[in-house]
Amino acid sequence: MSEVLNNLKTRRSIRKYTDEPVTDEQISQIIEAGLYAASGMGRQSPIILAVTDRAVRDELAEMNAAVMHREGTDPFYGAPYVLVVLADKNVPTGIYDGSLALGNMMLAAHELGLGTCWIHRAKEVFNSKRGKEILKQAGVEGDYEGVGNLILGHPDTSVQPSAAPRKENRVFYIK
Amino acid sequence: MSEVLNNLKTRRSIRKYTDEPVTDEQISQIIEAGLYAASGMGRQSPIILAVTDRAVRDELAEMNAAVMHREGTDPFYGAPYVLVVLADKNVPTGIYDGSLALGNMMLAAHELGLGTCWIHRAKEVFNSKRGKEILKQAGVEGDYEGVGNLILGHPDTSVQPSAAPRKENRVFYIK
Numbered sequence: 001m002s003e004v005l006n007n008l009k010t011r012r013s014i015r016k017y018t019d020e021p022v023t024d025e026q027i028s029q030i031i032e033a034g035l036y037a038a039s040g041m042g043r044q045s046p047i048i049l050a051v052t053d054r055a056v057r058d059e060l061a062e063m064n065a066a067v068m069h070r071e072g073t074d075p076f077y078g079a080p081y082v083l084v085v086l087a088d089k090n091v092p093t094g095i096y097d098g099s100l101a102l103g104n105m106m107l108a109a110h111e112l113g114l115g116t117c118w119i120h121r122a123k124e125v126f127n128s129k130r131g132k133e134i135l136k137q138a139g140v141e142g143d144y145e146g147v148g149n150l151i152l153g154h155p156d157t158s159v160q161p162s163a164a165p166r167k168e169n170r171v172f173y174i175k
Numbered sequence: 176m177s178e179v180l181n182n183l184k185t186r187r188s189i190r191k192y193t194d195e196p197v198t199d200e201q202i203s204q205i206i207e208a209g210l211y212a213a214s215g216m217g218r219q220s221p222i223i224l225a226v227t228d229r230a231v232r233d234e235l236a237e238m239n240a241a242v243m244h245r246e247g248t249d250p251f252y253g254a255p256y257v258l259v260v261l262a263d264k265n266v267p268t269g270i271y272d273g274s275l276a277l278g279n280m281m282l283a284a285h286e287l288g289l290g291t292c293w294i295h296r297a298k299e300v301f302n303s304k305r306g307k308e309i310l311k312q313a314g315v316e317g318d319y320e321g322v323g324n325l326i327l328g329h330p331d332t333s334v335q336p337s338a339a340p341r342k343e344n345r346v347f348y349i350k
Contacts, residue, residue: 003178004286008208008279013217033183035341038281038293042188044342051349093295096323099274104183106213107282111179118213120268138347148271166210167219172313174226 007111012161014115017079017153026112027052030152031083033108037100040093046101046147049084049138056134057082060125064149067121075119079151084122086135086144098147105150115155122146182286187336189290192254192328201287202227205327206258208283212275215268221276221322224259224313231309232257235300239324242299250294254326259297261310261319273322280325290330297321 001009031048039045051057061076068075076082085101087094102118109116125131126146135144176184206223214220226232236251243250251257260276262269277293284291300306301321310319 002286004182005204005208005283007179008283009211011211011213013213029180031346033180035345036184036186036338037278038186038188040293040295042339044339044345047345047347049347049349053349056349095270096274096293096295099271100278103212103275103278108180108183111177118215118271120215120271134349135347138349140347163211164217164219170210170219170222171206172222172224172310172315174224174228174231174309174313 007107011106011110012163013117014155014161015077015117016156016159017077017115018156019080020154022081022114022152022154026114027081029112030105030108034083034085034101034105037097037104039097039100040091043091043097045088045091045094046098047086047140047144048101049086049135049140051082051084054080060149063125063128063130064119064121067124076149076151077117079117079153081152083150083152084126085147085150086122086126087147089143089145094145095147102148102150109152114152116150116152119149119151122149182282186281186285187338188292189330189336190252190292191331191334192252192290193331194255195329197256197289197327197329201289202256204287205280205283209260209276209280212272212279214272214275215266218266218272220263220266220269221273222261222315222319223276224261224310224315226257226259229255235324238300238303238305239294239296242296251324251326252292254292254328256327258325258327259301260322260325261297261301262322264318264320269320270322277323277325284327289327291325291327294324294326297324
């Protein structure tokens with residue numbers, strides 16, 4: 001099987017991480033893959049907020065837990081970084097475009113031997129007053145909706161998630 | 176650059192196709208990549224309707240054009256096949272999950288030397304009475320929303336789309 005098809009099949013969502021740092025170069029490569037995702041009308045509307053600061057990462061995790069009413073837990077599974085994708089609210093394909101950016105970043109990270117997991121509730125977090133403040137402080141202007149939080153780090157290889165069997169009845173043919 | 180990162184960067188949306196057939200084996204490989212996309216809570220909720228029948232492909236193209244009030248045009252750009260991804264309306268992450276499946280299929284097709292383009296308005300087409308009939312005839316049960324139509328075929332290599340420059344101000348850092 002080609003490297004690419006193998007990459008697509010072997011990527012897993014990682015829910016346990018080590019503290020080992022990811023290099024700036026690796027983060028840049030992952031983000032670049034996200035920027036090259038397809039987008040409606042080629043608008044390139046999604047933006048990426050790359051959080052490598054531990055305090056802000058922790059705050060986003062807390063806000064995320066609060067959305068679920070699960071204060072005190074870490075919904076980011078100990079991953080040291082989070083790449084948040086947001087969609088321009090004025091672009092009708094924004095959510096779809098943002099999802100494709102997240103997908104490309106997952107695959108690039110996997111190729112680099114890193115782990116990711118899409119953690120949801122970015123919408124609620126970045127619709128909050130504090131979420132909007134964080135965006136503004138990072139330099140984001142305009143009206144954006146959170147699409148997803150991609151947590152990132154080195155997988156703890158003591159846990160080796162295997163793919164769940166693919167469910168039946170997901171493909172239909174008109175031949 | 177690794178094959179995978181190169182694949183992510185060099186995939187383009189293809190808007191001109193030849194009539195050369197795509198093999199069943201290739202279509203299966205592309206669909207398999209879509210089935211392995213991440214999904215919220217691992218629910219594997221998206222389904223794929225693979226249309227290789229020319230008459231139904233043409234009908235879907237006509238319905239798609241009608242949504243835009245552009246009857247008589249072919250929004251599928253002459254591509255011989257379409258892989259429609261649909262999301263279970265009862266799954267809150269359905270649209271996001273479906274988008275990831277589309278993204279994986281784009282990348283798998285590119286790896287196989289084939290071309291794709293996400294054509295929108297699957298939502299409107301499969302919310303229509305005729306769209307629902309087509310789903311039912313194909314054996315789909317339940318309440319599904321169209322996420323996207325992935326047109327598929329051999330690229331007409333007389334047209335070689337290059338990547339538009341990436342826009343500025345899409346990445347923000349909190350370091």
